[in-house]
Amino acid sequence: MDCEIVEEMLSAYLDEELSVEEREAVQNHLAFCPDCAALLGEFKEMSSLIYDEFMLLSAPPETDAIVMEKIVAAQEMRQNKKLKVAGSIGGVLLLGSIAAILLSPVGLALISIIRLFVRLASNLFSLLWYFLGDQSLLTAGVICAGAAITVFSVFAIRKMMQTIVPGP
């Protein structure tokens, strides 16, 4: 086995990732090749240097507090998102239900009834507008309504007094 092939296998040899046969072949080569043995030595030294340097590194002490703050914020955001989605689905369902009811025979009957009420209200409004145009009729109407409210109030107060203080 020549040096070029061994060099390519040295990294995996160092990491103990070669097959038994490959490992034996590399070991045999290293026994009589000082260049490849030196290269392996450099790889080993580089490995320990990298390991040592990284062991000096540590995450900031406040990492866990920051992470948990972010988790709580993300949970709130997810909750709000869920509520928005639920609201949207609810709205769509409500509109769908209304449309379905209105398009059904019951809905069509309801629409006819609503139309009748609208027409009735419109006619009543026109009638009221007509009477409001006449001053004397308006005055008479206000007086009648006032008198009716007064009579009703007196009657209601008497009835209430009788209930609270029963007669002998």
Place this chain on the structure above:
Amino acid sequence: MDEKDLTLIRTAKESGSQEAFTLLVRAYKDFVFRIAFGILRNRMDAEDVVQESFLKAYFSLRKLEDDNAFPSWMATITTRLALNFIKKRKRTDLSSIDVEEIQAKQNGIDEANRKMFLDQAMSSLGPELRAALVLREVQGFDYQEIADILGVPIGTVRSRLHAARVQMRKVFQKEGGGFNNGL
């Protein structure tokens, strides 16, 4: 991984306990930080990726099938986030603060230089090579685990590690004459 960690993982997974997860973050933050820093070579960026990794882990902890695989699962999340971070930012610069920090921690000039050259050598590697190197040299994952974490064939891991070591050796030789000259 000890029984205490397994209990914490189980508790956080089953009940979503924030207390248990806080303790897990405390136990694994250095492990995760070293991977992120090894790939990104920038402390601030690494801190961002660490936070993002734990956030992602918390919300997908239920998907973890084997609790014993938690370290390699965390390594997978962190490595992929760090590599995506580089793709997005398109920068892998080594900040002067990091070099100063390393120098400040050393007593002798030779040792400081040695660390600085190591930094330069690692920064000269592409992110994929750095990821493979850190997972192997710092975290001690075997080739199959690294292949699973990176989502590449085992042969690619082998060639990446070899390429990374050869490239680093070249930088060492160019900058300071190699290991045998007292670097």
